[in-house]
Amino acid sequence: MAITIKTKAEIDLMRESGHRLSKVFDIMKEALRPGMTTKDIDRIGEKAIRSLGGIPNFLNYNGFPASICVSVNDEVVHGIPDDERVIREGDIVSLDAGMIYKGWHSDAARTFAVGNISPEAEQLIRVTRECFFEGIKMARAGNYLHDISNAIADHADKYGYGIVEDLVGHGIGTHLHEDPEVPNFHVKSKGPKLHAGMTLAIEPMINAGCAEVDWLANDWTVVTMDGALSAHYENTIVIRDGDPEILTLVGDY
Numbered sequence: 001m002a003i004t005i006k007t008k009a010e011i012d013l014m015r016e017s018g019h020r021l022s023k024v025f026d027i028m029k030e031a032l033r034p035g036m037t038t039k040d041i042d043r044i045g046e047k048a049i050r051s052l053g054g055i056p057n058f059l060n061y062n063g064f065p066a067s068i069c070v071s072v073n074d075e076v077v078h079g080i081p082d083d084e085r086v087i088r089e090g091d092i093v094s095l096d097a098g099m100i101y102k103g104w105h106s107d108a109a110r111t112f113a114v115g116n117i118s119p120e121a122e123q124l125i126r127v128t129r130e131c132f133f134e135g136i137k138m139a140r141a142g143n144y145l146h147d148i149s150n151a152i153a154d155h156a157d158k159y160g161y162g163i164v165e166d167l168v169g170h171g172i173g174t175h176l177h178e179d180p181e182v183p184n185f186h187v188k189s190k191g192p193k194l195h196a197g198m199t200l201a202i203e204p205m206i207n208a209g210c211a212e213v214d215w216l217a218n219d220w221t222v223v224t225m226d227g228a229l230s231a232h233y234e235n236t237i238v239i240r241d242g243d244p245e246i247l248t249l250v251g252d253y
């Protein structure tokens, strides 16, 4: 599939989808507390998506059984919400959510602290978010896709973190996953040239320990091979001639 260039009218709809998704994150962030289950978060997130006029795009995607991916501590991504899984003080919880609004997809992720967490966990969350912002400094027309990847990887490397290579960001539009793939690790080739109107979900997944990951028996949940913490930060953005616009970030987190 070729990389698609969105028109202004299409980007307006993607912005509407993204801004609504950012409200879903406001609601989930506000609700997250020790003692609730990962399924509670999924229910709250799905209800928010639907009440904002969206359709959860993760639900039933390749058979995924929920609307929100809820990944705790050493879980990298694709944690399956579970009525038995209780969130505890000191956990870090990665929430990945997306919606379809008037046919247009948005996709974002954040890792949140539950109560007091260790300084190491705080740093991992902060640096993972910074990796995204370092990456999008390169996300402008005329640059190349792997400029983004290399900027993300340079920042993670400063801290000796493990960069997940088995999963990557992606193009997004009328489909959740479109071309191109957006690696978070160093790539020697330039990759495709960036053009105004390309829409990308850029999503560093950064581990406090090694880069290697494993899949749980459910074949969805990705965990760090060494059991170290992992954080995730993602936004849907649109490439422009100057700075990109972040479509899924309205507030400051």
Ligand code: MG
Binding pocket: 107, 108, 169, 170, 201, 203, 234
């Ligand atoms: Mg994504």
